[in-house]
Amino acid sequence: MAILATGFLMVGRRSLTALVRFYALQNVLLAGLAFALSEEGHLVFAGVVLLVLKGVLIPFFLLALLKRLAVSHEVESYLSIPLSLLFGGALVAVGFRAGKAFALPGAALPEAVPVAISLILLGMLSMATRKKAVTQVLGFLALENGVFLLALSETQGLPLFIEIGVALDAFAAVVLAGILIRRIKQIFGHLDTARMQELKG
Amino acid sequence: MSAVLLLLLAPLFTGCLKWVKARLQNRQGPGPLIDYFNLLKLAQKSYIVPETASAVFLLGPSLSFLGAVLAATMLPVFPGLSFTGDFLLVLYLLNLGRFFQALAALDSGSAFGGQGSYRESLVAVLTEPGTILALSAVALSSQELSLASLAPLSAQNLLVYALALAALLLSLVAEGARMPVDDPATHLELTMIHEAQLLDHSGPLLALYELASGVKMLSYLALASLLLPLSHVLAFLLMVVLGLAGLAIIETYGVRLRYLRLPDLLTYNTLAGILAMLGVVLRFRI
Structure with missing residues (x-):
């Protein structure tokens, strides 16, 4: 539930640094859940990887990126904050309604499946409605967290290699996105994807 | 019983709040009992009625006080008055007081009173749906429509109760005119919301208002x-x-939100209310 709350706070805040902090908090909570669920060894390992990589490294990388780009405030959005929060509420309702059908018979934590679906939908919402490239990356990361939570709750633990692969994948994606964002900033002088639709000839 | 308790406790509560705040800010501050003396002092003073004002000016403080006290009688802190649907009556009695408070502030004819009134009305509009939805959701989930017989917290209704609690705490901040919404300690009329409505009331009228807002919180x-x-x-x-x-x-440690950013905060209230309601209707569970 607290994980879902961080998802909502991510939709609701404008300040980018606050967004990154909420993302880190979400990861720490997820890692805690992984520890709590672990009976065998490798979920502990996955939890540690999650904590170090996504709870510490990615937020620090993003914060450093924000500092270098000197953007920190006023994320622009296609929807106003209240409207996107209400949309988020509707999406969470959909997620809960659909999520119950998603729970497999042998799921480790069937209660968390709707939360995971909702988190995926909320991540998609912030990817779709925000204008700044950095926030879209954060939306992607929240979505990825939803996928991780889904995997955590549906199965008795994925094989270790897949967990590591997914975690590294996310990290690589963030690094790539970071480089892309820097290039966008260099070439266009801003990070507003809405203004990138005109063709340049 | 509960009304008497709340009435007696209200000055202690606001006084303690001032005292704790002063200590947190490394000030000496007044003692926790300061608001009893304050009310006593205000009650002994005379009051001034603006020349433009009508009877509504006097009605405002008395009705906002009465509304708060009547609402307090229905709270089941101690067993007392209780009937089906009393939670709606409690909330709307509290809001009735606010309505007359806004009218009295408009009646005083001063610009600040009107400004405070329209601001507080906006806050009221933003808070009401969330509060009502949250309490209705709780009542529905316990299948009893009176406050005294709400079902205890259990694994079945954890989600609904947590959401309702979040909504109620947010509305406490908004309705009590406390920090992220309104700054009770401000002395600048332009930034006031709640206080701007009380500017023209003095003496016993102000005492009634202060007591009412304590009881409300x-x-x-x-x-x-x-x-x-x-x-x-x-x-x-x-x-x-x-x-x-x-x-x-x-x-x-916090700051006040800009007035125009208030909808951002108070949407969380509405959202929690809506989700709690959906949680009951669609039987969500965590």
């Missing part, structure tokens, strides 16, 4: 305390202490 705390899995009195006392600490910390 305690009422919201009492409503929130009904959701805790403890006996009513114990939960109420716990909630009061938590509320004191929480408000003092927010008002020491």
Whole structure:
């Protein structure tokens, strides 16, 4: 539930640094859940990887990126904050309604499946409605967290290699996105994807 | 019983809040009993009525006080008055007081009164749906429509109760005119919301207003305390202490939101209410 709350706070805040902090908090909570669920060894390992990589490294990388780009405030959005929060509420309702059908018979934590679906939908919402490239990356990361939570709750633990692969994948994606964002900033002088639709000839 | 308790406790609560806040800010500050003396002093003074004002000017403080006290009688901190649907009556009695308060402020004919009135009306509009939805959701989930017989917290209704608690605490902050929404300690009329309505009332009228707002805050705390899995009195006392600490910390370390950003904050209230309602209707569970 607290994980879902961080998802909502991510939709609701404008300040980018606050967004990154909420993302880190979400990861720490997820890692805690992984520890709590672990009976065998490798979920502990996955939890540690999650904590170090996504709870510490990615937020620090993003914060450093924000500092270098000197953007920190006023994320622009296609929807106003209240409207996107209400949309988020509707999406969470959909997620809960659909999520119950998603729970497999042998799921480790069937209660968390709707939360995971909702988190995926909320991540998609912030990817779709925000204008700044950095926030879209954060939306992607929240979505990825939803996928991780889904995997955590549906199965008795994925094989270790897949967990590591997914975690590294996310990290690589963030690094790539970071480089892309820097290039966008260099070439266009801003990070507003809405203004990138005109063709340049 | 509960009304008497809340009435007696209200000055202590606001006084304690001032005292804790002063201590957190490394000030000496007045003692916790300051508001009893304050009310006594105000009650002995005479009051001034503006030349343009009508009878509504006097009606405002008395009705906002009466509304708060009547609402407090229906709170089941101690067993008292209780009937089906009383939670709606409690909330709307509290809002009735606010309505007359806004009217009285408009009636005073001063610009600041009108400004405060329209601002507070906006806050009221933003808070009402969330509060009503949250309490209705709790009532529906316990299948009893009176406050005294709400079902205790259990794994079945954890999600609904947590969402309702969040909504009620947010409305406590908004309705009590506390920090992220309104700054009770401001002396600048342009930034006031709640205080701007009281500017023209003096003496006993002001005392009634102060007492009413104290009772109102305690009422919201009492409503929130009904959701805790403890006996009513114990939960109420716990909630009061938590509320004191929480408000003092927010008002020491936090800042006030800009007036135009208030909808951003208060949408969380509405959202929590809607989700709680959906949680009941569609039987969500965590």
